[in-house]
Amino acid sequence: MKPQKSRSSVADLDTPAVTIDLDRVDENIARVQRRIEGCGLVNRPHVKTHKIPAIAQKQIDAGAVGITCQKLGEVEAFVEAGVTGDILVTFNIVGDLKTERLMALVPRVKRLAVVADNEVVLRGLSEAARRHGRDLPVLLECDSGFGRNGLQTPDEALDLAKLAAQLPNLRFDGLLVFPNTAPRTKGFFEAAVSKFEAAGVPLPILSGGGTPALNALEDYPMMTEHRAGTYVYNDVMMVHSGAARWDNCAMTVRTTVVSRPTADRAIVDAGSKVLTREQYYVENFGRVAEYPDAVVANLSEEHGMLDLSACRDKPKVGDVVSIIPNHCCVVSNMVDEVHGVRDGMIEVVWPVAARGKVT
Structure with missing residues (x-):
């Protein structure tokens, strides 16, 4: 479905209805883009907040390097709508059904990167990429204190990175955490950089995330990109966290x-x-x-x-x-x-x- 143009009054809407203040969206996009660029990082906004290709295009036009999707279904919807640049999927892709969907998307996108936090996921991605004769960039997700999925120590991350570098048709591109505000983020990143450097393993990307973390980007000088989503709309939680008014x-x-x-x-x-x-x-x-x-x-x-x-x-x-x-x-x-x-x-x-x- 395409966006519908309309000039009726908001007062004519039946309720309940979700409304988006377009001036505020534009201001939020511009403000956060300046903030991230000002810290020397690239902006890779998370589209799960809005799920709307036209808003993602606004973010890209403002300077975002690409987008972040959480699930393959989001990627499919955005690619179908013509958003086919640099996309990162930040959820473990498990099983042949999903890896086949992933590989069907790879030739339709400029760059489609994925994440993993365990050997089973890595081997499944490698096999799918080998089967289709394509290379897949992979980031390893690390748990810096949020308590969700992710590798628990920099040593685990280094071991899995070495495996990723050995598996056919995978390219190890770096590490990813969410959110930066998790308590061990800075120490985890610092230790990882030191250990990877000593092992001679390049870390081209160190990816952080979260809208509340925008207030503290200077605390992570080793980071190369940031993934925030909620900032485009903001909400009660973002005001409470100090990330928005x-x-x-x-x-x-x-x-x-x-x-x-x-x-x-x-x-x-x-x-x-x-x-x-x-x-x-x-x-x-x-x-x-x-x-x-x-x-x-x-x-x-x-x-x-x-x-x-x-x-x-x-x-x-x-x-x-x-x-x-x-x-x-x-x-x-x-x-x-x-x-x-x-x-x-x-x-x-x-x-x-x-x-x-x-x-």
Whole structure:
């Protein structure tokens, strides 16, 4: 589906609807591009935040070296839409079904790099690349304290890098961590650089990630690229972490007050199927832009419960309010389309091309 051009008023939208402030998106893209370039790094934004090829193209046009995808389904959607430059997939690709999908994409892209954190994944990638007569660039993912997947020590990373260099049709390109804010990142990178240098193994790429880490890029002088995603929209978590201000938040969910069962409670028509219940390190379930003293206290599937007890002015039944979500990346995966808005008018309707592309 192609973006639809529109000039209707945002007030005409039925609710709930996800709106994107286009001026804020453009400002966020430009600001973060300057920030990353100013630290001598290349920018490889993560598209799982927006899942929209047109926004990825904005990021590339602003100077991004390429994009980061989390799953092959995202790559397929973006390649089909014509985003065929430098793409990194930051998730272990396991099994013949997925490696065949991967290899079908390789000739359609300028550069398609992958990650691995274990021998099984490496050997599967090597066999697929050998079978298709193609070379695959590979980065090794390291766990610097986030507690997800990843190699646990620089020694493990060096051993796996040596294996990657020996396997047919693989090219070892470097190391990757997420997020930089994990507690062992700097020490892990410093030790890895020292050990790889002593072993004579080049480290052309040291890739870090995370929007909150943008505030501390100077702490990682050995890093060569940064992968941030949420910055393009921002959300409650990013404001809480100090990575954004409220006027940097481009995504809001427009939602209608459908009930006022008590003086201090309002019910809106956006629940967990739009806003999600993700909280991570923040409280409640979003911020009401027009009523900052209101609390999005709870969500069920279709209902949002607002606590208005701290509000002097309170919305009435029929009023439309805008909620900044806790985590904008998940909201993108909940809706078929988002509405790009400028000066109160809908300028573009973008289908969320990679919605549901989780394989």
